[in-house]
Amino acid sequence: MGDYILLAVSCIFVNNILLIQYLGNCPFLGVSKKMETATGMAMAVVFVLVLAGAITWVVNHLLLKPFGVEYLRTLAFILVIASLVQFVELFLKKSIPALYAGLGIFLPLITTNCAVMGVCLINIKEEYSFMQALIASLTYAIGFGLALILFAGVRERILLARVPKPLQDTSIGLVGAGMMSLAFFAFKGMV
Amino acid sequence: MLGMLGGILVMGTVGVVVGVGLALASKIFYVYVDPKIEAVDEALPGANCGGCGYPGCGSNAEAIVAGKSSPSSCVAGGTEIAEEIAEIMGMKLEAREPDIAMPGCSYGLHVADVKYIYNGINDCRAAVLLNGGTKVCPIGCLGLGTCVQACPFDALSMGPDNLPVVDPDRCTGCGTCERICPKHIITLTSHTRRIQAEHTTDECTAPCQRACPAGIDIPAYIHQIAEKNYAEAVRIIKETNPFPAICGRICVQPCEYDCRRNLVDEPVAINHLKRFVSDYERTSGERINVPRAPETGKRIAVVGGGAEGLTAAYLLNRLGHDSTAYEATAQMGGILRIGLPENRLPRDVLDWEINGILDAGVQALTNQKLGRDFTIDSLLKEGFSGVFVATGGWDSQLSDQLSEKSDGPLQTLPGVQLLIDFILNQRAGKASPAGKNVMILGGGKSGLEAARAALKNGSENVNIVLRSSLERSSFSEEELVAAEQEGIQFYFQSAVTRMQGEGSKLSHVEIAHILNSDEEETHTERELLSVDTMLTGAGRFPELIYVVRKEEGEADEEEEAELPDPVPWETLIPYPGPSAEEDIGIFRPGEVTGDYKAVVEAIGSGRRAASSIHRFLTDEPVEAPANMIRTYTRVLSLEQLEPVTELPRQKMPERTHEEQIADPSAEIALGFSEEQAVTEAKRCLQCGLICYRRVEGKTIH
Numbered sequence: 001m002g003d004y005i006l007l008a009v010s011c012i013f014v015n016n017i018l019l020i021q022y023l024g025n026c027p028f029l030g031v032s033k034k035m036e037t038a039t040g041m042a043m044a045v046v047f048v049l050v051l052a053g054a055i056t057w058v059v060n061h062l063l064l065k066p067f068g069v070e071y072l073r074t075l076a077f078i079l080v081i082a083s084l085v086q087f088v089e090l091f092l093k094k095s096i097p098a099l100y101a102g103l104g105i106f107l108p109l110i111t112t113n114c115a116v117m118g119v120c121l122i123n124i125k126e127e128y129s130f131m132q133a134l135i136a137s138l139t140y141a142i143g144f145g146l147a148l149i150l151f152a153g154v155r156e157r158i159l160l161a162r163v164p165k166p167l168q169d170t171s172i173g174l175v176g177a178g179m180m181s182l183a184f185f186a187f188k189g190m191v
Numbered sequence: 192m193l194g195m196l197g198g199i200l201v202m203g204t205v206g207v208v209v210g211v212g213l214a215l216a217s218k219i220f221y222v223y224v225d226p227k228i229e230a231v232d233e234a235l236p237g238a239n240c241g242g243c244g245y246p247g248c249g250s251n252a253e254a255i256v257a258g259k260s261s262p263s264s265c266v267a268g269g270t271e272i273a274e275e276i277a278e279i280m281g282m283k284l285e286a287r288e289p290d291i292a293m294p295g296c297s298y299g300l301h302v303a304d305v306k307y308i309y310n311g312i313n314d315c316r317a318a319v320l321l322n323g324g325t326k327v328c329p330i331g332c333l334g335l336g337t338c339v340q341a342c343p344f345d346a347l348s349m350g351p352d353n354l355p356v357v358d359p360d361r362c363t364g365c366g367t368c369e370r371i372c373p374k375h376i377i378t379l380t381s382h383t384r385r386i387q388a389e390h391t392t393d394e395c396t397a398p399c400q401r402a403c404p405a406g407i408d409i410p411a412y413i414h415q416i417a418e419k420n421y422a423e424a425v426r427i428i429k430e431t432n433p434f435p436a437i438c439g440r441i442c443v444q445p446c447e448y449d450c451r452r453n454l455v456d457e458p459v460a461i462n463h464l465k466r467f468v469s470d471y472e473r474t475s476g477e478r479i480n481v482p483r484a485p486e487t488g489k490r491i492a493v494v495g496g497g498a499e500g501l502t503a504a505y506l507l508n509r510l511g512h513d514s515t516a517y518e519a520t521a522q523m524g525g526i527l528r529i530g531l532p533e534n535r536l537p538r539d540v541l542d543w544e545i546n547g548i549l550d551a552g553v554q555a556l557t558n559q560k561l562g563r564d565f566t567i568d569s570l571l572k573e574g575f576s577g578v579f580v581a582t583g584g585w586d587s588q589l590s591d592q593l594s595e596k597s598d599g600p601l602q603t604l605p606g607v608q609l610l611i612d613f614i615l616n617q618r619a620g621k622a623s624p625a626g627k628n629v630m631i632l633g634g635g636k637s638g639l640e641a642a643r644a645a646l647k648n649g650s651e652n653v654n655i656v657l658r659s660s661l662e663r664s665s666f667s668e669e670e671l672v673a674a675e676q677e678g679i680q681f682y683f684q685s686a687v688t689r690m691q692g693e694g695s696k697l698s699h700v701e702i703a704h705i706l707n708s709d710e711e712e713t714h715t716e717r718e719l720l721s722v723d724t725m726l727t728g729a730g731r732f733p734e735l736i737y738v739v740r741k742e743e744g745e746a747d748e749e750e751e752a753e754l755p756d757p758v759p760w761e762t763l764i765p766y767p768g769p770s771a772e773e774d775i776g777i778f779r780p781g782e783v784t785g786d787y788k789a790v791v792e793a794i795g796s797g798r799r800a801a802s803s804i805h806r807f808l809t810d811e812p813v814e815a816p817a818n819m820i821r822t823y824t825r826v827l828s829l830e831q832l833e834p835v836t837e838l839p840r841q842k843m844p845e846r847t848h849e850e851q852i853a854d855p856s857a858e859i860a861l862g863f864s865e866e867q868a869v870t871e872a873k874r875c876l877q878c879g880l881i882c883y884r885r886v887e888g889k890t891i892h
Contacts, residue, residue, distance in 0.1 A: 094220035
């Protein structure tokens with residue numbers, strides 16, 4: 001149990017996918033202008049990443065390993081994740097329209113999200129068990145959401161500040177992201 | 192072991208399984224989406240600006256397909272996209288004049304008076320929380336560019352004087368800036384909107400503008416003269432006044448009395464400048480017109496070819512309707528032709544102006560007299576959507592002895608007669624037809640005389656409707672008691688709000704009892720009385736619009752349904768102008784004699800009638816904006832100016848006395864030269880509410 005908690009803390013804070021590992025930078029800058037979209041994106045990532053983490057672990061251990069074609073991992077994962085997202089979109093539209101209305105527009109964005117892909121690959125590289133992979137996926141996604149929502153809050157405030165012209169918009173966003181990243185580096189050594 | 196083949200096999204299998212799985216899933220989880228919604232969504236620009244009133248293009252697409260939103264609701268897309276959507280929907284497109292954003296403040300922070308120096312969050316919405324913003328002027332632009340940031344089409348930028356500048360090519364009229372501006376300064380505008388506009392307390396208006404009964408944007412046209420854009424100046428004037436050459440000669444120029452230059456030296460020669468640009472138009476030979484809005488296909492008849500009728504007809508034409516003016520005499524022009532001397536208003540100038548209106552597309556029929564050659568219901572039957580009556584005063588009725596040529600008064604408006612005609616006929620012993628139920632509107636003691644005469648002639652119910660209260664009426668208590676014993680019923684503090692009838696007969700009159708009126712609103716109680724004859728105490732027929740009456744619950748049928756015979760009609764009263772003291776009913780106090788005073792008043796009434804008809808036809812309420820500046824509205828202004836260089840007013844060149852005696856009909860005033868006009872235009876202080884052009888230049892910090 002303690003190991004799992006340790007793993008969770010490590011994934012959320014110490015090895016935060018956005019601010020420490022620098023994966024998924026495009027949604028980090030793209031959808032962080034408004035709190036509303038940031039929250040939606042965070043939810044969608046949590047939802048998809050847990051599913052993707054589980055299914056890629058299964059694909060790796062039951063398909064790629066027995067046939068000895070692990071060198072095709074990246075390709076296979078892309079295929080599986082992309083079709084998974086497609087499938088989830090279709091499923092939600094039919095069965096849970098309310099959830100689809102909330103997450104719908106974010107799902108296609110995740111299809112090509114390197115944070116999702118990255119976490120799946122990390123799960124394999126770290127040789128996690130299925131349970132560990134599941135926990136890691138969930139907590140990495142929570143870490144993603146945490147960073148994204150915090151950053152959206154910062155950017156909403158920046159919008160009201162007097163920013164020198166050359167630094168406006170994405171530039172000041174990147175500066176802010178850098179500072180947040182430095183702050184998260186303080187978690188290093190906790191685990 | 193398996194090598195490359197294995198890889199191909201594994202990936203191929205995974206691919207096939209996933210592909211088949213997704214194909215099955217798309218069948219199993221298929222949700223029906225109206226293909227129209229997708230097609231409309233595809234056609235929309237995808238800017239998600241919210242100009243349609245929906246949160247994004249997707250929701251508007253759904254609303255369009257559901258019939259809740261119009262195919263032309265996308266302001267960003269323009270006509271092309273609207274046509275495309277209308278085609279998808281299989282609907283006919285209602286053409287609309289595009290809007291464009293217009294900043295309503297022309298004095299930036301560095302020249303305007305400020306209360307304090309703002310150094311907070313760089314957003315107008317934040318700045319306005321601090322005592323309404325930095326400027327002393329309550330409707331001054333705060334200049335922090337919130338509208339520029341909000342514009343989804345990059346059509347706005349901040350100009351050098353910290354005021355937003357609109358790029359007309361990029362502006363789509365989505366209205367995002369209008370919605371975001373915390374002071375409601377930047378607004379959408381179009382010719383259609385400006386023709387209908389009344390000055391409101393939310394606008395930056397100059398004193399001259401507020402004084403003008405026609406509501407001309409005076410500082411704007413004078414600015415164009417100073418810039419030598421004479422054609423643009425004419426266009427600005429014509430948005431509210433189609434007679435610049437006539438007004439420029441005979442206007443009583445109330446604007447000049449309110450000119451702020453009076454505080455320094457002499458007023459700007461506003462009217463002479465108007466004459467100068469109109470003469471420029473006349474000598475250039477090219478007509479300058481307000482662009483016409485897309486055709487609506489509606490026809491409006493205007494009864495009366497005087498200044499008021501022609502103004503209404505011209506502006507209705509510019510608003511996209513087809514208007515036809517009916518004139519009883521042989522020539523258009525009304526009092527302008529009959530009442531004014533040649534040396535003040537040469538007839539060729541009058542003809543030029545009238546021909547301009549006719550060239551713009553207004554139909555005119557002369558020798559057509561209401562009651563003799565046509566009637567209100569014959570016009571409605573012909574397919575006119577409305578009939579506007581601008582027949583003017585009793586004097587104009589008499590001007591060519593029209594009423595004397597016929598036996599007794601002509602039946603002009605259904606069931607309505609002038610009290611004076613009724614009494615004169617009565618006294619002369621001629622037959623004066625009065626029905627069973629008679630209503631007399633005002634008229635003081637002669638109203639009482641007429642009431643008694645009507646009773647003697649066999650009328651059963653006689654009502655007298657008065658604006659004034661019992662205490663302030665001209666009747667003594669004995670008179671009232673006696674009259675009531677004779678069966679005359681009095682309605683004090685009441686106004687006629689509507690007439691109804693069929694064909695050439697009046698059947699009902701709605702009156703409103705004014706219970707109490709405070710500053711906020713007037714409380715009324717409405718009552719529908721059976722009336723077949725109405726005698727009006729005023730010396731003229733009211734300005735009225737007759738429209739076909741629709742029974743309640745009857746839907747607006749799209750096809751031209753056959754009108755029942757006789758045509759049921761009702762009246763629509765144009766909304767009150769700034770000088771009206773009350774908003775209710777015909778003959779509002781303060782407005783009655785408006786069009787007698789000056790041509791510019793008649794032009795103003797004509798424009799309000801055109802605007803009222805347009806509002807009626809577009810299903811908007813026929814009422815003045817709640818924040819319209821009225822005669823009694825207190826508007827922030829200035830009592831004194833900081834030193835401004837004195838500049839003498841240009842003198843109007845005139846014919847010498849000898850020349851005047853030699854040729855008495857030649858026009859006396861000769862008009863400004865171009866140099867004089869530009870010099871005079873530069874005297875204008877370009878006033879706003881409290882800002883003005885400080886010639887000296889001013890520092891504030």
